[in-house]
Amino acid sequence: MIYSVSAVGALFAFWLLLSGHYTPFLVAAGLGCAVAVVALARRMNVVDREGHPIHLGPRALFAYWPWLAREILKSGWDVTRIILDPRLPVSPTLVRLRPGQKTDVGLATHANSITLTPGTISIEVGKGEFLVHALTRAGAQGVESGEMDRRVSRFEAER
Amino acid sequence: MFAAAALALLATLALALVRAVLGPTVFDRAQAANTIGTVAMLLLAVYGFLTGRPDFLDLAIVYGILNVVGTIAVLKFFRYGDLGEPGEEEGA
Amino acid sequence: MSGALDAASWLLISAGGFFCVVGALGLLRMPDFYTRMHAASVTDTLGAGFMLAGLALQAGFTLVTAKLVLVGLLIFFASPTATHALAKAAMTRGLAPRLAGPRAEEEGPWKR
Numbered sequence: 001m002i003y004s005v006s007a008v009g010a011l012f013a014f015w016l017l018l019s020g021h022y023t024p025f026l027v028a029a030g031l032g033c034a035v036a037v038v039a040l041a042r043r044m045n046v047v048d049r050e051g052h053p054i055h056l057g058p059r060a061l062f063a064y065w066p067w068l069a070r071e072i073l074k075s076g077w078d079v080t081r082i083i084l085d086p087r088l089p090v091s092p093t094l095v096r097l098r099p100g101q102k103t104d105v106g107l108a109t110h111a112n113s114i115t116l117t118p119g120t121i122s123i124e125v126g127k128g129e130f131l132v133h134a135l136t137r138a139g140a141q142g143v144e145s146g147e148m149d150r151r152v153s154r155f156e157a158e159r
Numbered sequence: 160m161f162a163a164a165a166l167a168l169l170a171t172l173a174l175a176l177v178r179a180v181l182g183p184t185v186f187d188r189a190q191a192a193n194t195i196g197t198v199a200m201l202l203l204a205v206y207g208f209l210t211g212r213p214d215f216l217d218l219a220i221v222y223g224i225l226n227v228v229g230t231i232a233v234l235k236f237f238r239y240g241d242l243g244e245p246g247e248e249e250g251a
Numbered sequence: 252m253s254g255a256l257d258a259a260s261w262l263l264i265s266a267g268g269f270f271c272v273v274g275a276l277g278l279l280r281m282p283d284f285y286t287r288m289h290a291a292s293v294t295d296t297l298g299a300g301f302m303l304a305g306l307a308l309q310a311g312f313t314l315v316t317a318k319l320v321l322v323g324l325l326i327f328f329a330s331p332t333a334t335h336a337l338a339k340a341a342m343t344r345g346l347a348p349r350l351a352g353p354r355a356e357e358e359g360p361w362k363r
Contacts (some may be wrong), residue, residue, distance in 0.1 A: 017314065017321065041305065068353065072296050079292075082277075083293070084273065086281060090339050092285060092286055094348065094350060111335065116292070118297070119289050120290045121321060121334060122335055123338040131342075133288075160264070162307075163265075164265075167268030169339060170270065171274070172275075172348055173277050175278060183279040184284055186284050194278060194294055197295050198275075201271070204302075213310070230333045230337070237340060
C-alpha cells in the first residue's frame, strides 16, 4: 500500500512538473491520471519493492551518487586523453567478476554503474557473474579491485 | 554563445553520422544512432534556450523516451530477428 | 544574471560541447565496435552532464531547471541500459572483441 501511495505522489509530481499550468481542472485531471495509472499497475502486480524502490533511502543515494559522479569524471577524462592521443593507446580487456549484491536492484545498479563509467561496459549480467569489457588494462584492474562492488553493496543494504 | 554550443552538437552529430554510414557492423550503426539520439536531445534543449522558448525541453524529454524504446526494439530485432520474442528468462 | 554565474555556466556548456565532440571523434577513431562504445559513453555522460548543468545555471531556479534535471536523469538511467543491451546483442550474435595480448609487447598497432 505504501508503494502505491508513493507511486501516486511521484506520478502526480511528474505531471505538475511537465504541465506548468495550474488550473483546477488540469490539476484534478493529473491526480485522476496518477491514480488510474497506479490502479492499472496494481492489477498488473508491478507495484512492488523492485518497480518502485523507495526503501532505498535518500541517505544511500546521497552517499553513492556523488562518489559515482567523481568516478565518471575521472575515467571520462582518462578516456578523453586516450581518444585525443595520436597513438591511441588502448588495450581492450575482458574481465569476469563476482558481484556481491543479493537483490536485483543492487545488481542492476552495479551493472549500470559499470556501464555508465566511461572505459568499462558490462556485457553479460548474471546473478553470480558479470562479464566486463574494459578499454584499457588499467581500467580492468580498477573493476577487479572491487571498490564499486563494496560501495553498491553498502548502498543496497542501507534503509 | 548558445549558437556555439549548438554548433559543437551539430559537429558531434555529423561525426556520428559518418560512423553510421561507415558501419561496418550493424551494431556500429545502432551505436551511432543511439549517440545521435542523445545529441538530438541536447540539441533540442540548447535550441530552446537559443530561441528563448524553453518549451522545446518537453520535446527533448519525449525524444529521449522514444529513443530508448527505439534502440531496445531495434536491438531485439537484430538479436532475435523478431520483435515478438519474449527474450531469455534465466533460470525460469 | 550575475557575471560570475554567467561565466561558470558558459564554462560548463563549453566543456559539454568539448566532450561531445571528443566522444564522436572517438567513435570514428577507435579500432572495433566494443572500444567505440567506450567513446560514445563519454558523450553520454560527460558531454550531456556538463551541458545540462550549464543550461540549468542559465535558467536559474525555475521549472525549466526541473525539466533539465529530468532530461539528465533520463539520459543517465537509459543510456547505460541501451549500451548494455547493445553490447549483449553484439556478443550474442558472435561479434568477437579485439583484445590486447597478455603482455605489453604483443599489443601491436591499434590503428587500422
